[in-house]
Amino acid sequence: MPDTIVIGAGIVGLSAALALQRDGHRVTVLDPAGPAGGASFGNAGWLSGGSVVPMSYPGMLKSVPGWLLDPLGPLSLRLAYLPKAAPWLWRFVKAGTRPQIEAQATALRHLLGTAVAAHRELGAQVGAQHLIQQAGSLWVYRSEAAFQADANGAALRRAQGVLVEDLDADAIRQLEPSLNRDIKFARFIAENGHCTDPAALCHLIAETIVRQGGRILLERASHLDQRDGKVVSVRTDRATHPTDWLVLAAGAWSAPLAAQLGDRVPLESERGYHLEIADAEVMPRLPIMSGEGKFAVTPMAGRLRLAGTVEFAGLKAPPDWRRADLLLRQAQSLFPALPATVPEARLSRWLGHRPSTPDSLPVIGRSQTAANAIHAFGHGHVGLAGGPHTGRIVADLIAGRPPSIDLAPFSPGRF
8 A cells, every 4th residue: 555645735635635545545644734724725615617717818918017006906916026926927928828828728628627526526525515516607797898808708718618608787687686786797607616615625525534544744844855766755844754655735835845856837826815704694696706806706604705816925925904805895896785884703804825827727747857746736716626636637647547638738847
């Protein structure tokens, strides 16, 4: 029975660990924050097979001054972080050509197209069926200009086989009557689902792993010991763990460890905020994306989660909680039933780090130098949606089975 170490206890790492247990591995998961201690705790909860539109787009370079000038915009860049982020941003801008975008969309569709089905299968394994819902998702717009500005994204989704339905004001009212009546335009994707508690899902997976004989240790991996082209042990802040296989799924903290293996991956934190309202006065029946504000509203278990926007400031900068509070003001504008003042006791705020590559594609595949190391990180905005499928791919690679999709677009060596 091979010993396998998985670094990272988010949805990707836990999914991989569970899949490896089914293949007979003795699994140890290392993460100083424990299950769902990072982005898997606070994401928007979307299980969107239609999330195929890359972040970069043609002409993006002209947007950079605006990112610097508006700290509360949908995408912002702290001026002090610009020198550090510049190389990644340059790759990001260059990844936004039309041919590249189409290829990236195809790769993402292959990875994410089974998101809801994969989560239902995962939920059945760990007793989380109640957390997986499929009511579709709705993109809403006040102005026709904003609606048309997103037309290219809708066209890209349709080209990948995603059924995108344009709705008029009457259809919007019928689908979600809680929305402000000044919402005149919308697009609906029926195939999408959502998880009503991503952290609870991760904890149920972790409990299953432990019940089946695995270990989850609150330790920070710091060094990968190698010999004869393989990783032989992982050193942490507490111990040294021998291993036969290594899976690197540490999210935004993966790049330094990958570099120890000789795999240089440009990875950046797209810092995302959420604000939750407990016992909210309004609870939409399906997840909603604000076309103008670029943030998501998701009905969670007992609370309404407002999540989104992108901030480039690195892993160490303190939070700017104004960005979270802005989400509340924008949601109050979307939903008239939300009161102008919400008691602080009913609010919670969170900052997380999306692990993002310049081309919006995760890194999934074998290390270029260590024969027994598999990379599974960099999922950006689609980590929850792509977690279970990625976990199965990791298990297939280690078992020598053909992966379910072409992994060339996700190769660690593409950079």
